[in-house]
Amino acid sequence: MASRPEGVVAAAGVRRVFGGTTVLDGVDLRIEQGEVVALLGASGSGKSTLLRILAGLDGEASGEFTTSESKAVVFQEHRLLPWKRVADNVALGVRGRDAKERAATVLDEVGLADRGAAWPSELSGGQAQRVAFARALIREPDLLLLDEPFGALDALTRLRMQSLFGRLRSKHGFAALLVTHDVDEALLLSDRLLVLDEGRIAEEIKVDLGHPRAVDAPGFGDLRRHLLGLLHVPAGPEEL
Numbered sequence: 001m002a003s004r005p006e007g008v009v010a011a012a013g014v015r016r017v018f019g020g021t022t023v024l025d026g027v028d029l030r031i032e033q034g035e036v037v038a039l040l041g042a043s044g045s046g047k048s049t050l051l052r053i054l055a056g057l058d059g060e061a062s063g064e065f066t067t068s069e070s071k072a073v074v075f076q077e078h079r080l081l082p083w084k085r086v087a088d089n090v091a092l093g094v095r096g097r098d099a100k101e102r103a104a105t106v107l108d109e110v111g112l113a114d115r116g117a118a119w120p121s122e123l124s125g126g127q128a129q130r131v132a133f134a135r136a137l138i139r140e141p142d143l144l145l146l147d148e149p150f151g152a153l154d155a156l157t158r159l160r161m162q163s164l165f166g167r168l169r170s171k172h173g174f175a176a177l178l179v180t181h182d183v184d185e186a187l188l189l190s191d192r193l194l195v196l197d198e199g200r201i202a203e204e205i206k207v208d209l210g211h212p213r214a215v216d217a218p219g220f221g222d223l224r225r226h227l228l229g230l231l232h233v234p235a236g237p238e239e240l
């Protein structure tokens with residue numbers, strides 16, 4: 001096993017082949033306690049595949065990897081059970097007499113203190129995603145594995161959720177692997193950024209911009225241009 005003294009993820013030489021096609025071809029990755037790492041890469045580069053492997057949802061990968069036992073996953077879709085009320089979705093599988101109280105606390109933290117009795121179908125997309133975060137946080141995980149968690153939201157809701165993520169992070173101190181297509185989101189939320197290409201981590205960039213940060217922080221634009229270049233995306237309309 002890859003050694004993981006104090007880190008929450010240690011992976012070395014992770015490989016995954018689907019029907020003769022090599023999607024991951026020797027991924028090395030380490031995430032420290034409390035560190036937020038964004039994973040970028042072209043569509044089909046294997047980001048979700050890597051996240052699923054680390055989440056323990058894919059038993060077919062080879063290589064060495066170990067993660068903290070205390071982890072939770074949030075996907076692009078909320079995956080709430082439609083027949084359970086919001087608070088019961090959050091408390092699902094949590095044992096102990098204080099489960100209800102803890103569900104109320106985390107719902108309050110995500111700004112939904114008054115929606116515990118609602119059904120998932122009564123929530124907006126953004127609210128449902130807030131519940132998905134509450135459900136992840138109720139167990140106080142060391143590690144969040146996030147697969148485009150804001151990807152299905154409209155632009156304004158997305159900005160609000162990014163800011164909520166920052167607040168939750170300062171309060172709970174979790175580490176996270178954040179799969180995203182959004183370069184600004186990666187730069188706003190992460191301490192370090194990885195670019196997956198041809199089955200490997202092709203680039204690693206430290207994001208030394210401080211917290212909280214905004215898109216007009218000094219240095220943001222330079223990093224953004226650098227990253228768009230790596231991803232072969234034009235930085236603006238003049239380059240199209």
Ligand SMILES: Nc1ncnc2c1ncn2[C@@H]1O[C@H](COP(=O)(O)OP(=O)(O)OP(=O)(O)O)[C@@H](O)[C@H]1O
Binds near residue numbers: 018019044045048050
């Ligand atoms: N269960 C599967 N069976 C066969 N091929 C798969 C399976 N899961 C993923 N793949 C293939 O692996 C490659 C990587 O997929 P993956 O979803 O990990 O990419 P991604 O970088 O997350 O893409 P996107 O950004 O579009 O979500 C794709 O070519 C995909 O078709």
